[in-house]
Amino acid sequence: MARKGVPEEVRDGVLDRFADVGLVDDAAYAKAWVESRHSGRGLARRALGYELRKRGVEPAVAHDAVQSVDPEQEAATARALVDARLPSTRRLDPVARTRRLTGLLARKGYPPGLAFRVVREALESDGVDGMDLPDDFLAD
Template sequence: MPDEEPDGRGRRRRAGKTGRRASRRGDADGGAPEGGGLFGGGDDAGGRSKRRGSSSEEHSSDPEARARGICLRLLTLAPRTRAQLAEALRKKEIPEEVAERVLERYSEVGLIDDQAFAAAWVSSRHHGRGLARRALAQELRHRGVEEETVKEAVEQLDPDEEVETARRLVARKLRSTSGADPRVRTRKLVGMLARKGYSAGLAFRIVKEALEAEGEETEGAEGGYLDSL
Protein backbone atom coordinates (compact mmCIF):
# COMPACT_ATOMS: atom_id res chain seq x y z
CA MET A 1 0.00 0.00 0.00
CA PRO A 2 1.40 3.47 -0.85
CA ASP A 3 2.68 5.60 2.05
CA GLU A 4 0.23 8.20 3.40
CA GLU A 5 0.91 11.50 5.11
CA PRO A 6 -1.26 14.15 6.84
CA ASP A 7 -2.47 16.99 4.63
CA GLY A 8 -2.66 19.51 7.50
CA ARG A 9 -6.47 19.32 7.94
CA GLY A 10 -6.75 15.98 9.66
CA ARG A 11 -7.18 14.06 6.42
CA ARG A 12 -4.57 11.80 4.92
CA ARG A 13 -3.49 11.74 1.32
CA ARG A 14 -1.36 9.38 -0.75
CA ALA A 15 2.25 10.43 -0.96
CA GLY A 16 3.72 10.63 -4.44
CA LYS A 17 0.42 11.11 -6.30
CA THR A 18 1.39 14.58 -7.43
CA GLY A 19 4.74 13.24 -8.52
CA ARG A 20 3.05 10.58 -10.60
CA ARG A 21 0.78 13.19 -12.20
CA ALA A 22 3.79 15.34 -12.97
CA SER A 23 5.56 12.34 -14.42
CA ARG A 24 2.60 11.64 -16.70
CA ARG A 25 2.52 15.28 -17.78
CA GLY A 26 6.21 15.06 -18.50
CA ASP A 27 5.64 12.00 -20.68
CA ALA A 28 2.91 13.80 -22.61
CA ASP A 29 4.76 17.11 -22.99
CA GLY A 30 8.38 16.17 -23.45
CA GLY A 31 8.79 12.42 -23.58
CA ALA A 32 10.47 10.77 -26.55
CA PRO A 33 8.08 9.03 -28.96
CA GLU A 34 8.25 5.27 -29.07
CA GLY A 35 9.89 3.58 -32.02
CA GLY A 36 11.86 6.61 -33.22
CA GLY A 37 14.01 4.45 -35.47
CA LEU A 38 16.95 5.47 -37.57
CA PHE A 39 14.98 7.91 -39.72
CA GLY A 40 12.28 8.68 -37.14
CA GLY A 41 11.94 11.47 -34.60
CA GLY A 42 13.32 9.69 -31.53
CA ASP A 43 15.06 11.98 -29.02
CA ASP A 44 16.68 12.09 -25.60
CA ALA A 45 17.85 14.66 -23.06
CA GLY A 46 21.07 15.19 -24.97
CA GLY A 47 19.11 15.83 -28.16
CA ARG A 48 16.85 18.35 -26.42
CA SER A 49 19.89 20.12 -25.02
CA LYS A 50 21.46 20.33 -28.48
CA ARG A 51 18.23 21.72 -29.90
CA ARG A 52 18.10 24.44 -27.25
CA GLY A 53 21.65 25.43 -28.15
CA SER A 54 21.00 25.31 -31.86
CA SER A 55 17.78 27.31 -31.44
CA SER A 56 19.66 30.21 -29.88
CA GLU A 57 22.21 30.11 -32.67
CA GLU A 58 19.46 30.15 -35.30
CA HIS A 59 18.42 33.61 -34.08
CA SER A 60 21.96 34.94 -33.98
CA SER A 61 22.91 37.95 -36.10
CA ASP A 62 26.00 36.03 -37.22
CA PRO A 63 25.13 34.11 -40.43
CA GLU A 64 27.61 31.34 -39.67
CA ALA A 65 26.16 30.81 -36.19
CA ARG A 66 22.68 30.72 -37.72
CA ALA A 67 23.82 28.15 -40.27
CA ARG A 68 25.30 25.96 -37.53
CA GLY A 69 22.09 26.18 -35.51
CA ILE A 70 19.89 25.25 -38.46
CA CYS A 71 22.06 22.26 -39.36
CA LEU A 72 22.33 20.99 -35.79
CA ARG A 73 18.58 21.24 -35.24
CA LEU A 74 17.81 19.30 -38.42
CA LEU A 75 20.47 16.67 -37.75
CA THR A 76 19.13 16.18 -34.23
CA LEU A 77 15.67 15.42 -35.61
CA ALA A 78 16.83 12.90 -38.24
CA PRO A 79 19.80 12.10 -40.51
CA ARG A 80 20.09 14.47 -43.46
CA THR A 81 22.11 14.54 -46.65
CA ARG A 82 24.40 17.42 -47.48
CA ALA A 83 22.05 18.50 -50.26
CA GLN A 84 19.07 18.58 -47.91
CA LEU A 85 20.96 20.77 -45.44
CA ALA A 86 22.17 23.04 -48.22
CA GLU A 87 18.58 23.50 -49.38
CA ALA A 88 17.45 24.30 -45.83
CA LEU A 89 20.17 26.93 -45.50
CA ARG A 90 19.25 28.42 -48.87
CA LYS A 91 15.62 28.77 -47.78
CA LYS A 92 16.80 30.58 -44.64
CA GLU A 93 18.76 32.96 -46.88
CA ILE A 94 22.16 31.97 -45.50
CA PRO A 95 24.87 33.34 -47.85
CA GLU A 96 26.15 30.61 -50.15
CA GLU A 97 29.80 30.94 -49.08
CA VAL A 98 28.84 30.74 -45.40
CA ALA A 99 26.64 27.68 -46.00
CA GLU A 100 29.42 25.95 -47.92
CA ARG A 101 31.90 26.62 -45.13
CA VAL A 102 29.62 25.19 -42.44
CA LEU A 103 28.65 22.16 -44.54
CA GLU A 104 32.28 21.43 -45.35
CA ARG A 105 33.24 21.62 -41.67
CA TYR A 106 30.40 19.31 -40.65
CA SER A 107 31.42 16.87 -43.37
CA GLU A 108 34.99 16.87 -42.09
CA VAL A 109 33.94 15.99 -38.53
CA GLY A 110 31.45 13.34 -39.69
CA LEU A 111 28.18 15.08 -38.83
CA ILE A 112 27.34 14.94 -42.53
CA ASP A 113 28.10 11.63 -44.24
CA ASP A 114 26.15 10.88 -47.40
CA GLN A 115 27.74 7.44 -47.79
CA ALA A 116 26.63 6.36 -44.33
CA PHE A 117 23.21 7.94 -44.91
CA ALA A 118 22.72 6.08 -48.19
CA ALA A 119 23.82 2.72 -46.77
CA ALA A 120 21.53 3.07 -43.76
CA TRP A 121 18.65 4.24 -45.97
CA VAL A 122 18.93 1.19 -48.24
CA SER A 123 18.98 -1.22 -45.31
CA SER A 124 16.15 0.49 -43.45
CA ARG A 125 13.81 0.99 -46.41
CA HIS A 126 14.37 -2.45 -47.91
CA HIS A 127 13.76 -4.33 -44.68
CA GLY A 128 11.03 -1.98 -43.47
CA ARG A 129 9.11 -1.33 -46.71
CA GLY A 130 10.37 -4.05 -49.05
CA LEU A 131 11.64 -1.53 -51.60
CA ALA A 132 13.81 -2.80 -54.46
CA ARG A 133 17.03 -1.24 -55.67
CA ARG A 134 15.38 0.88 -58.36
CA ALA A 135 12.99 2.55 -55.89
CA LEU A 136 15.74 2.98 -53.31
CA ALA A 137 18.02 4.64 -55.85
CA GLN A 138 15.24 7.02 -56.85
CA GLU A 139 14.62 8.01 -53.22
CA LEU A 140 18.33 8.68 -52.63
CA ARG A 141 18.61 10.78 -55.78
CA HIS A 142 15.58 12.76 -54.64
CA ARG A 143 17.50 13.55 -51.44
CA GLY A 144 20.46 14.87 -53.37
CA VAL A 145 22.84 11.94 -52.98
CA GLU A 146 25.46 11.81 -55.73
CA GLU A 147 25.05 9.10 -58.36
CA GLU A 148 28.23 7.22 -57.47
CA THR A 149 27.20 7.07 -53.80
CA VAL A 150 23.71 5.91 -54.81
CA LYS A 151 25.19 3.13 -56.92
CA GLU A 152 27.47 1.94 -54.13
CA ALA A 153 24.61 1.93 -51.63
CA VAL A 154 22.09 -0.02 -53.69
CA GLU A 155 24.71 -2.55 -54.76
CA GLN A 156 25.02 -3.63 -51.12
CA LEU A 157 21.56 -5.19 -51.48
CA ASP A 158 22.02 -8.82 -52.47
CA PRO A 159 19.96 -9.81 -55.55
CA ASP A 160 18.88 -13.06 -53.89
CA GLU A 161 17.67 -11.13 -50.85
CA GLU A 162 15.71 -8.83 -53.14
CA VAL A 163 14.00 -11.83 -54.74
CA GLU A 164 13.12 -13.32 -51.34
CA THR A 165 11.68 -10.00 -50.22
CA ALA A 166 9.51 -9.90 -53.36
CA ARG A 167 8.25 -13.40 -52.57
CA ARG A 168 7.34 -12.38 -49.03
CA LEU A 169 5.48 -9.32 -50.28
CA VAL A 170 3.44 -11.42 -52.71
CA ALA A 171 2.71 -14.10 -50.10
CA ARG A 172 1.44 -11.42 -47.73
CA LYS A 173 -0.87 -9.94 -50.37
CA LEU A 174 -2.01 -13.19 -51.98
CA ARG A 175 -4.96 -13.93 -49.72
CA SER A 176 -6.62 -10.56 -50.34
CA THR A 177 -6.83 -11.39 -54.07
CA SER A 178 -8.23 -14.91 -53.72
CA GLY A 179 -11.34 -15.61 -55.76
CA ALA A 180 -10.52 -13.01 -58.40
CA ASP A 181 -9.79 -13.77 -62.04
CA PRO A 182 -6.14 -14.87 -62.53
CA ARG A 183 -5.50 -11.91 -64.81
CA VAL A 184 -6.85 -9.51 -62.19
CA ARG A 185 -4.78 -11.15 -59.47
CA THR A 186 -1.68 -10.99 -61.64
CA ARG A 187 -2.24 -7.34 -62.45
CA LYS A 188 -2.71 -6.38 -58.79
CA LEU A 189 0.25 -8.36 -57.48
CA VAL A 190 2.66 -7.38 -60.24
CA GLY A 191 1.53 -3.76 -59.90
CA MET A 192 2.27 -3.86 -56.17
CA LEU A 193 5.81 -5.08 -56.81
CA ALA A 194 6.33 -2.57 -59.62
CA ARG A 195 5.42 0.29 -57.28
CA LYS A 196 8.14 -0.92 -54.93
CA GLY A 197 10.72 -0.82 -57.69
CA TYR A 198 10.83 -4.43 -58.93
CA SER A 199 11.22 -5.00 -62.65
CA ALA A 200 8.20 -6.25 -64.59
CA GLY A 201 10.00 -9.47 -65.55
CA LEU A 202 10.98 -10.35 -61.99
CA ALA A 203 7.60 -9.32 -60.62
CA PHE A 204 5.68 -11.49 -63.07
CA ARG A 205 7.94 -14.49 -62.41
CA ILE A 206 7.42 -14.24 -58.64
CA VAL A 207 3.66 -13.78 -58.98
CA LYS A 208 3.38 -16.68 -61.46
CA GLU A 209 5.25 -18.97 -59.05
CA ALA A 210 2.96 -17.99 -56.18
CA LEU A 211 -0.26 -18.48 -58.14
CA GLU A 212 0.83 -21.80 -59.60
CA ALA A 213 1.78 -23.00 -56.10
CA GLU A 214 -1.88 -22.36 -55.22
CA GLY A 215 -2.96 -24.45 -58.23
CA GLU A 216 -4.06 -21.34 -60.13
CA GLU A 217 -3.98 -21.46 -63.91
CA THR A 218 -1.80 -18.56 -65.11
CA GLU A 219 -1.76 -19.23 -68.85
CA GLY A 220 -2.33 -15.92 -70.62
CA ALA A 221 -2.15 -13.93 -67.39
CA GLU A 222 1.07 -12.24 -68.45
CA GLY A 223 -0.56 -10.98 -71.61
CA GLY A 224 -3.41 -9.59 -69.57
CA TYR A 225 -1.00 -7.73 -67.37
CA LEU A 226 1.03 -6.35 -70.26
CA ASP A 227 -2.14 -5.23 -72.02
CA SER A 228 -3.03 -3.15 -68.97
CA LEU A 229 0.23 -1.21 -69.00
Protein backbone atom coordinates in the same frame (compact mmCIF):
# COMPACT_ATOMS: atom_id res chain seq x y z
CA MET B 1 21.13 27.67 -44.18
CA ALA B 2 20.95 29.64 -47.41
CA ARG B 3 17.23 30.21 -46.90
CA LYS B 4 17.93 31.51 -43.40
CA GLY B 5 20.36 34.09 -44.73
CA VAL B 6 23.55 32.53 -43.35
CA PRO B 7 26.57 33.92 -45.24
CA GLU B 8 28.20 31.50 -47.67
CA GLU B 9 31.59 31.47 -45.94
CA VAL B 10 29.95 30.60 -42.60
CA ARG B 11 27.86 27.84 -44.26
CA ASP B 12 30.94 26.36 -45.89
CA GLY B 13 32.86 26.42 -42.61
CA VAL B 14 30.05 24.73 -40.70
CA LEU B 15 29.54 22.07 -43.37
CA ASP B 16 33.28 21.39 -43.57
CA ARG B 17 33.42 20.97 -39.80
CA PHE B 18 30.39 18.65 -39.84
CA ALA B 19 32.05 16.56 -42.55
CA ASP B 20 35.31 16.42 -40.56
CA VAL B 21 33.58 15.00 -37.48
CA GLY B 22 31.43 12.60 -39.51
CA LEU B 23 28.08 14.34 -39.18
CA VAL B 24 27.70 14.75 -42.93
CA ASP B 25 28.37 11.48 -44.74
CA ASP B 26 26.27 10.92 -47.85
CA ALA B 27 27.51 7.36 -48.32
CA ALA B 28 26.56 6.30 -44.79
CA TYR B 29 23.22 8.11 -45.07
CA ALA B 30 22.45 6.46 -48.42
CA LYS B 31 23.37 2.98 -47.20
CA ALA B 32 21.28 3.32 -44.03
CA TRP B 33 18.38 4.77 -46.01
CA VAL B 34 18.51 1.90 -48.54
CA GLU B 35 18.51 -0.72 -45.78
CA SER B 36 15.59 0.98 -44.04
CA ARG B 37 13.45 1.45 -47.16
CA HIS B 38 14.16 -1.99 -48.57
CA SER B 39 13.32 -3.83 -45.36
CA GLY B 40 10.56 -1.47 -44.22
CA ARG B 41 8.69 -0.65 -47.42
CA GLY B 42 9.98 -3.41 -49.66
CA LEU B 43 11.28 -1.06 -52.33
CA ALA B 44 13.33 -2.57 -55.14
CA ARG B 45 16.78 -1.38 -56.13
CA ARG B 46 15.46 0.70 -59.02
CA ALA B 47 13.04 2.62 -56.80
CA LEU B 48 15.66 3.05 -54.09
CA GLY B 49 18.13 4.57 -56.55
CA TYR B 50 15.49 6.90 -57.95
CA GLU B 51 14.46 8.15 -54.51
CA LEU B 52 18.05 8.71 -53.40
CA ARG B 53 18.80 10.76 -56.51
CA LYS B 54 15.58 12.70 -55.96
CA ARG B 55 16.81 13.51 -52.44
CA GLY B 56 20.00 15.00 -53.86
CA VAL B 57 22.40 12.11 -53.33
CA GLU B 58 25.02 11.96 -56.06
CA PRO B 59 24.31 9.20 -58.62
CA ALA B 60 27.57 7.33 -57.91
CA VAL B 61 26.89 7.32 -54.15
CA ALA B 62 23.29 6.22 -54.74
CA HIS B 63 24.46 3.43 -57.06
CA ASP B 64 26.94 2.13 -54.48
CA ALA B 65 24.30 2.17 -51.74
CA VAL B 66 21.74 0.36 -53.90
CA GLN B 67 24.28 -2.35 -54.73
CA SER B 68 24.18 -3.39 -51.06
CA VAL B 69 20.85 -5.07 -51.85
CA ASP B 70 21.76 -8.27 -53.66
CA PRO B 71 19.46 -9.82 -56.29
CA GLU B 72 18.55 -12.79 -54.08
CA GLN B 73 17.55 -10.47 -51.26
CA GLU B 74 15.50 -8.39 -53.69
CA ALA B 75 13.71 -11.52 -54.96
CA ALA B 76 13.03 -12.69 -51.40
CA THR B 77 11.56 -9.32 -50.50
CA ALA B 78 9.36 -9.41 -53.61
CA ARG B 79 8.13 -12.87 -52.64
CA ALA B 80 7.36 -11.70 -49.09
CA LEU B 81 5.33 -8.78 -50.46
CA VAL B 82 3.38 -11.10 -52.76
CA ASP B 83 2.83 -13.68 -50.01
CA ALA B 84 1.43 -10.98 -47.73
CA ARG B 85 -1.04 -9.79 -50.39
CA LEU B 86 -1.89 -13.22 -51.84
CA PRO B 87 -4.74 -14.13 -49.43
CA SER B 88 -6.66 -10.95 -50.27
CA THR B 89 -6.75 -11.95 -53.95
CA ARG B 90 -8.14 -15.47 -53.55
CA ARG B 91 -11.64 -14.59 -54.77
CA LEU B 92 -10.29 -13.18 -58.03
CA ASP B 93 -9.58 -15.08 -61.23
CA PRO B 94 -5.91 -15.91 -61.96
CA VAL B 95 -5.49 -13.14 -64.53
CA ALA B 96 -6.79 -10.48 -62.14
CA ARG B 97 -4.63 -11.88 -59.35
CA THR B 98 -1.58 -11.74 -61.61
CA ARG B 99 -2.37 -8.18 -62.64
CA ARG B 100 -2.84 -6.98 -59.05
CA LEU B 101 0.21 -8.71 -57.65
CA THR B 102 2.54 -7.69 -60.48
CA GLY B 103 1.17 -4.15 -60.20
CA LEU B 104 2.09 -4.13 -56.52
CA LEU B 105 5.65 -5.10 -57.37
CA ALA B 106 5.86 -2.67 -60.30
CA ARG B 107 4.87 0.24 -58.05
CA LYS B 108 7.73 -0.69 -55.75
CA GLY B 109 10.21 -0.71 -58.64
CA TYR B 110 10.67 -4.43 -59.32
CA PRO B 111 11.62 -5.44 -62.88
CA PRO B 112 8.80 -7.07 -64.88
CA GLY B 113 10.59 -10.40 -65.30
CA LEU B 114 11.18 -10.77 -61.58
CA ALA B 115 7.64 -9.65 -60.78
CA PHE B 116 6.00 -12.16 -63.11
CA ARG B 117 8.28 -14.97 -61.98
CA VAL B 118 7.59 -14.34 -58.28
CA VAL B 119 3.83 -14.00 -58.85
CA ARG B 120 3.70 -17.15 -60.95
CA GLU B 121 5.57 -19.13 -58.27
CA ALA B 122 3.30 -17.76 -55.55
CA LEU B 123 0.13 -18.57 -57.47
CA GLU B 124 1.36 -22.07 -58.28
CA SER B 125 2.13 -22.68 -54.61
CA ASP B 126 -1.38 -21.42 -53.85
CA GLY B 127 -2.84 -24.11 -56.11
CA VAL B 128 -3.43 -22.08 -59.26
CA ASP B 129 -2.51 -24.05 -62.39
CA GLY B 130 -2.21 -22.90 -65.95
CA MET B 131 -0.21 -19.74 -65.41
CA ASP B 132 1.44 -20.03 -68.81
CA LEU B 133 3.15 -16.72 -69.33
CA PRO B 134 5.21 -16.04 -72.44
CA ASP B 135 8.94 -16.52 -71.96
CA ASP B 136 9.65 -12.85 -72.62
CA PHE B 137 7.73 -11.94 -69.45
CA LEU B 138 10.31 -13.82 -67.42
CA ALA B 139 13.34 -11.91 -68.68
CA ASP B 140 14.76 -9.46 -66.16
